[in-house]
Amino acid sequence: MTHTLTIRRPDDWHLHFRDGVMLEAVVGHTARQFARAIVMPNLTPPVTDVAAGAAYRERILAAVPDGLEFTPLMTCYLTDKTDPEEVRRGFAEGVFTAAKLYPAGATTNSDSGVTDVANIRAVLEVMAEIGMVLCVHGEVTHHAIDIFDREAVFIEQILEPLIADLPDLKVVFEHITSSQGVAFVENASANIAATITPQHLHLNRNAMLVGGMRPHAYCLPVAKREEHRLALVRAATSGSSKFFLGTDSAPHLQSDKESACGCAGIFNAPFALESYLAVFDAENALDKFEGFASEHGPDFYGLPRNEGQITLEKRETEPVPEHFMTSLGPVVPFHAGDRLAWHFAGQLPG
Numbered sequence: 001m002t003h004t005l006t007i008r009r010p011d012d013w014h015l016h017f018r019d020g021v022m023l024e025a026v027v028g029h030t031a032r033q034f035a036r037a038i039v040m041p042n043l044t045p046p047v048t049d050v051a052a053g054a055a056y057r058e059r060i061l062a063a064v065p066d067g068l069e070f071t072p073l074m075t076c077y078l079t080d081k082t083d084p085e086e087v088r089r090g091f092a093e094g095v096f097t098a099a100k101l102y103p104a105g106a107t108t109n110s111d112s113g114v115t116d117v118a119n120i121r122a123v124l125e126v127m128a129e130i131g132m133v134l135c136v137h138g139e140v141t142h143h144a145i146d147i148f149d150r151e152a153v154f155i156e157q158i159l160e161p162l163i164a165d166l167p168d169l170k171v172v173f174e175h176i177t178s179s180q181g182v183a184f185v186e187n188a189s190a191n192i193a194a195t196i197t198p199q200h201l202h203l204n205r206n207a208m209l210v211g212g213m214r215p216h217a218y219c220l221p222v223a224k225r226e227e228h229r230l231a232l233v234r235a236a237t238s239g240s241s242k243f244f245l246g247t248d249s250a251p252h253l254q255s256d257k258e259s260a261c262g263c264a265g266i267f268n269a270p271f272a273l274e275s276y277l278a279v280f281d282a283e284n285a286l287d288k289f290e291g292f293a294s295e296h297g298p299d300f301y302g303l304p305r306n307e308g309q310i311t312l313e314k315r316e317t318e319p320v321p322e323h324f325m326t327s328l329g330p331v332v333p334f335h336a337g338d339r340l341a342w343h344f345a346g347q348l349p350g
């Protein structure tokens, strides 16, 4: 018997679309499943002002395949030099939905990021005043801090002081990977929420390192011990409105991943909902999926929930392709070669 699940149309609250050829190759995968996505600004050069945000939004819209309705929600990449009035204007004009804090050097294309949050104090004050969400890549970058501890140390050294200083600021602690991240968000005020990726629900650090180095399981923040994965599964499937869907789908060419210095990022957009559903189903928490995928995110951002519904089916199908071809070369998706039980079966009219 086919088992089906129908939910309100979901959104992706953390996503990398890239630009140019890669953007063209990946945008349809997200637009097929999601109504909206918070689009990360870590292009080269990064999206640091309103004009760049508006232009990038146009390039994304032009790349959406015909027949799909999709709204990109843009973010402003914060640097030490960001002008608070530029951020205020971008939000007022409806170009920027949120702004993104990358600690300088934390991840892909974060070199122009913030070297000290004190440098963006005036920007954050404006954001708190206007109710604009700060999306945070929550890892310290000091070379002396072990990579597996960088999220926990970020909470203590940066995030706790920041929200004590600006309690009205709305913060999304993005792609959390640790039990410390879960506990911090659970105990924080209603202004603090978190996104959780499919890969951090499926993988612990063994997936990256046992039996050989597995570059396609490498993303930032890195997957941690099993106890942390279990904390994330518990949080995502708990029904708490503080946790919502953010894939962090981050396409890199296969040749850039399988290299002596492989890029961080997992391309999960083609089967994002299927990947999450495997976890919710295993936890007997299918009834919690709609909140996580379609309700908690817009509620936190103060945006309307989507109209319309989608249906997912549990049935036998083909394995996930080993790669997707672009004119630059192949990109390997998350779950390549695996069979996923759930399948996106399409949208129902709103």
Ligand code: NCD
Binding pocket: 016, 042, 107, 108, 109, 137, 218, 219, 220, 221, 248, 250, 251, 264, 265, 266
């Ligand atoms: C992202 C990317 O490739 O842009 N990589 C990743 O491992 N998640 C950047 C990021 O979100 O850290």
Ligand code: ZN
Binding pocket: 014, 015, 016, 040, 248, 250
């Ligand atoms: Zn990301």
